[in-house]
Amino acid sequence: MSMNAAPLEFRSEELLADVIARLIGDVRHVAVGNASPIPATAALLARERGKGRPYVSLLGSPKNTFWTDGARELFDCAGQGRIDVFFLSGGQIDGQGNVNLVSTGDYEHPKVRFPGSFGSAYLYYVVPKVILFRVEHSRRTLVPHVDFISAPGVSEQNVFRPGGPIALVTNRCLFSFAGGRFTLASVHPGHTVEEVIENTGFDFDRLATVPETPAPSPATLALLRETAAPQLAEVYPQFARQVFGVGQAALSS
Amino acid sequence: MFQAAKSLDDALAAVTDGCMVVVPREVSGVPMAATRALIRRGVKRLHLVALPTSSLQADLLIGAACVATLETSAVSLGEFGPAPRFAAAVTSGAIKMMDATCPALHAALQAAEKGVPFMPLRGLIGSDVLKYRDDWKVIDSPFGNCDPIVLLPAMKPDVALLHAPMADRFGNVWIGRQRELATMAHAADRTVVTVEKIHDGNLLDDPVLAAGTLPGFYVESVAVAERGAWPLPLPDHYAADAEHLAEYARMAATAEGFAEYLDRYVYERRAA
Numbered sequence: 094m095s096m097n098a099a100p101l102e103f104r105s106e107e108l109l110a111d112v113i114a115r116l117i118g119d120v121r122h123v124a125v126g127n128a129s130p131i132p133a134t135a136a137l138l139a140r141e142r143g144k145g146r147p148y149v150s151l152l153g154s155p156k157n158t159f160w161t162d163g164a165r166e167l168f169d170c171a172g173q174g175r176i177d178v179f180f181l182s183g184g185q186i187d188g189q190g191n192v193n194l195v196s197t198g199d200y201e202h203p204k205v206r207f208p209g210s211f212g213s214a215y216l217y218y219v220v221p222k223v224i225l226f227r228v229e230h231s232r233r234t235l236v237p238h239v240d241f242i243s244a245p246g247v248s249e250q251n252v253f254r255p256g257g258p259i260a261l262v263t264n265r266c267l268f269s270f271a272g273g274r275f276t277l278a279s280v281h282p283g284h285t286v287e288e289v290i291e292n293t294g295f296d297f298d299r300l301a302t303v304p305e306t307p308a309p310s311p312a313t314l315a316l317l318r319e320t321a322a323p324q325l326a327e328v329y330p331q332f333a334r335q336v337f338g339v340g341q342a343a344l345s346s
Numbered sequence: 347m348f349q350a351a352k353s354l355d356d357a358l359a360a361v362t363d364g365c366m367v368v369v370p371r372e373v374s375g376v377p378m379a380a381t382r383a384l385i386r387r388g389v390k391r392l393h394l395v396a397l398p399t400s401s402l403q404a405d406l407l408i409g410a411a412c413v414a415t416l417e418t419s420a421v422s423l424g425e426f427g428p429a430p431r432f433a434a435a436v437t438s439g440a441i442k443m444m445d446a447t448c449p450a451l452h453a454a455l456q457a458a459e460k461g462v463p464f465m466p467l468r469g470l471i472g473s474d475v476l477k478y479r480d481d482w483k484v485i486d487s488p489f490g491n492c493d494p495i496v497l498l499p500a501m502k503p504d505v506a507l508l509h510a511p512m513a514d515r516f517g518n519v520w521i522g523r524q525r526e527l528a529t530m531a532h533a534a535d536r537t538v539v540t541v542e543k544i545h546d547g548n549l550l551d552d553p554v555l556a557a558g559t560l561p562g563f564y565v566e567s568v569a570v571a572e573r574g575a576w577p578l579p580l581p582d583h584y585a586a587d588a589e590h591l592a593e594y595a596r597m598a599a600t601a602e603g604f605a606e607y608l609d610r611y612v613y614e615r616r617a618a
């Protein structure tokens with residue numbers, strides 16, 4: 094940040110959307126699952142930057158999905174390699190990239206039950222770039238070993254696996270993922286490496302100097318607020334109102 | 347073969363105690379009026395399959411002690427939070443849980459639809475979802491070179507239960523683009539449908555409507571239930587009743603609150 098410019102005012106959701114949009118990169122098709130407003134914001138931002146590329150499928154949005162062959166079409170599409178980026182989260186995520194969407198404690202006598210694995214036990218294997226996203230960065234969520242593997246971070250050599258995790262985005266930092274391990278790639282403004290170590294339950298690699306996550310540029314903030322947010326309001330009205338202060342566009346019917 | 351139902355309860359006769367029932371996900375047309383009728387009737391020991399996930403419907407049936415086994419990929423109230431009766435029943439061991447992943451349920455029904463014994467599916471290997479499913483098997487692909495792949499046995503539910511915008515007097519049901527409803531019906535032994543309204547004429551006479559029609563050949567009975575998905579949405583017809591769902595999430599957080607919810611909205615007993 095230059096010394097003479099006033100620091101930009103932005104919300105953490107905007108920073109995270111910017112980080113995720115960069116991870117998406119130049120691809121053909123991004124799909125976003127249910128209950129994922131920040132990844133959805135990022136996908137819409139990527140689409141604006143790419144002037145319509147990538148194609149964005151937002152589950153739960155009739156305007157932003159083309160499926161006509163039922164709920165299986167998403168999975169069939171992914172199985173053929175027609176989806177390049179997907180997002181997963183987890184009640185627990187561990188250092189090997191395993192995600193747990195099922196329960197804590199013993200599976201047959203769980204302490205806490207989460208909703209379930211959804212499509213993770215399939216999509217994690219077949220979508221080339223899976224971005225893990227968990228806002229809460231704590232030793233409760235980022236654990237040494239998950240209690241239940243909804244989907245593993247890595248597979249044996251002979252298991253068909255064109256896909257898998259490329260990164261983990263939290264409210265404190267960005268980790269990249271390769272070779273079965275996370276590397277601390279950058280720490281978000283206002284957070285520190287020490288704080289990341291303190292709040293992470295698994296071991297990870299890091300360089301001697303860890304860069305700060307770049308703040309979103311004025312152009313990015315304008316795109317987010319003026320172009321992406323109104324589109325987001327169709328699918329995530331509450332989130333769009335709280336974060337961007339925009340309401341849903343008037344419905345035609 | 348198709349018979350016009352005299353009433354909702356009449357249509358639901360096929361859903362007997364202990365049977366396997368497949369129901370659709372929240373955005374496909376969830377038969378909520380039928381679900382409340384089943385609870386009022388006191389149906390027991392269902393093997394409930396939610397294709398591929400569920401929200402209020404599974405939570406209600408589980409809370410009302412109608413379910414012995416739940417087979418699905420997730421149960422959640424979405425933006426209204428976790429499904430409280432589901433979570434309580436799994437942690438207490440009140441129901442048997444068969445955790446799946448979304449495409450596995452679609453594929454298992456597709457196997458039944460085709461009349462073949464199983465369907466292969468990628469993914470799953472190395473997950474605990476597979477580890478806890480004794481009924482799923484891994485083989486070395488006969489067309490590969492050391493290529494393990496999961497096989498899912500065909501799933502043949504006793505009943506497919508769904509809600510749709512309309513049906514005609516021949517049992518043809520218009521499902522539009524919610525094609526998984528057709529897969530459910532093709533796979534199940536019997537299909538019971540509730541609809542918003544009856545369409546005059548034959549849906550199969552119009553090629554545009556016919557493309558989105560589940561033929562009456564697959565349908566056992568149809569009953570009219572206006573706003574039959576309430577408080578869940580019916581795509582392209584009405585939105586979810588967010589206020590009611592928030593109230594449900596609040597009340598169902600405790601067993602007592604849930605019992606009160608059943609009294610008020612399912613049994614429709616008046617408060618004293």
